[in-house]
Amino acid sequence: MTNDAYYHRGPVTVCMPVSFFFDRVFKEIVGPIERPFRVLGVTYDHDRDEATVGYEHPPTGPRSSTWPEQVIGYAVDRTIVIEAIARTTRVYSRRINRATGQVMPVRDDWASELRHDFPAWFDLEFECYAGWADLIRAMAEWVHEIGVPPRFRFTQIKEKFAGLRAYSSGIGMSHDEIIRARGVIAACEVVSFGLCEKCGEPGKVRKTDRGWFYTACDRHV
Numbered sequence: 001m002t003n004d005a006y007y008h009r010g011p012v013t014v015c016m017p018v019s020f021f022f023d024r025v026f027k028e029i030v031g032p033i034e035r036p037f038r039v040l041g042v043t044y045d046h047d048r049d050e051a052t053v054g055y056e057h058p059p060t061g062p063r064s065s066t067w068p069e070q071v072i073g074y075a076v077d078r079t080i081v082i083e084a085i086a087r088t089t090r091v092y093s094r095r096i097n098r099a100t101g102q103v104m105p106v107r108d109d110w111a112s113e114l115r116h117d118f119p120a121w122f123d124l125e126f127e128c129y130a131g132w133a134d135l136i137r138a139m140a141e142w143v144h145e146i147g148v149p150p151r152f153r154f155t156q157i158k159e160k161f162a163g164l165r166a167y168s169s170g171i172g173m174s175h176d177e178i179i180r181a182r183g184v185i186a187a188c189e190v191v192s193f194g195l196c197e198k199c200g201e202p203g204k205v206r207k208t209d210r211g212w213f214y215t216a217c218d219r220h221v
Contacts, residue, residue, distance in 0.1 A: 017096055017103050018042050018051045022089045024202030028194035029068075029085065030078055034059045044093075051093035053086045067205055067213075068190045071161045076186045084187035085194075087138040092200065095134070106130040106200055114140065120153055127158035131200040132192055135164065139188040146180050149173055162205045162213035164192035196220050 019042055027033075040054035059082075062075030069075045095104045107113065110133040115122045118140050126136070136157065143152075149172045156167040166185050170178050196203035196217035203217040 016101065018053070018089060018093050021092055021202060022053050022085060025085050025088070025191065025194040026082070028202060028204050029191055030059070030082060031063065049094060049098075050090050051096075053089050055082070055086065058082045068163060068193045071163050071193075072165070072186060072189050074186075076183070076190050080183055080187040081190050084138070084142075084184070084191045087142055088135045088188070088191055088195070091134040091138045091141070103201075106133045118144070120150070122154055122157075124154065124156060127156070128164060129159075129197045131195060131197040131203075132159075132164050134200050135188055135192055135195055136166075139166065139185060142184045142188075143181055146184065148177060148181055152181070159197060159214075162193060162215045164189050 019039075022039070022042075036057040037059055038056060040056060042051050042053050044051045058079045060077060060079050063069065063078055063081075092103075095106070096102070097104055108130075110130050111126045114126075114133070114137060117137075121140060148170075151171045152168065152173060154166055154168050156165070158165050166189060168181065168185065170181065173181070193205055193215055194202060195215065196219075197215050198220040199217060201217045201219075203215050203220070205213055205215050206221060207213050
């Protein structure tokens with residue numbers, strides 16, 4: 001269900017799972033809606049076979065101290081976190097069967113596909129489950145978009161204290177390039193605390209009886 005409090009009524013082409021996904025992750029990661037922020041709608045690109053969330057007036061400034069910030073070590077501006085949610089939603093939408101509206105599971109060879117598409121960046125083993133595949137791809141596509149030197153690479157991708165941690169090497173990068181890339185990576189790390197590590201559906205941080213933290217949807221508790 002879309003939230004009428006901040007969704008603009010207008011002509012859109014959308015599979016319901018897309019708006020549901022964006023809504024749930026947004027509310028888990030960013031928190032209560034603050035006007036004048038609003039989602040304009042979700043449009044479908046037939047050529048690219050993906051849906052894009054349009055929004056305007058995102059809230060700025062760091063979030064209050066929360067579990068994600070405690071884990072990654074510093075607060076991330078909400079503007080870039082919202083963009084990370086929107087970009088992950090776009091990648092997520094590629095798994096939707098257009099005929100049935102069903103969200104297909106992450107492919108078993110997701111890690112191989114990432115290594116194939118970004119061979120210089122992902123010469124490593126992914127130390128996390130498939131649920132964060134869409135998020136990792138969104139992160140890689142975003143970093144590629146902002147532009148980085150050829151020697152940039154990820155050195156480790158893993159789960160730590162319920163969230164994604166993505167470590168990278170920035171040999172030859174200028175200070176501004178490092179700041180931009182790190183901002184993208186940090187925003188995606190924050191978003192991971194709202195995504196089930198097992199399946200990629202909206203989730204939240206949970207704690208086992210033994211004190212271990214993990215992020216999961218209700219189905220994978």
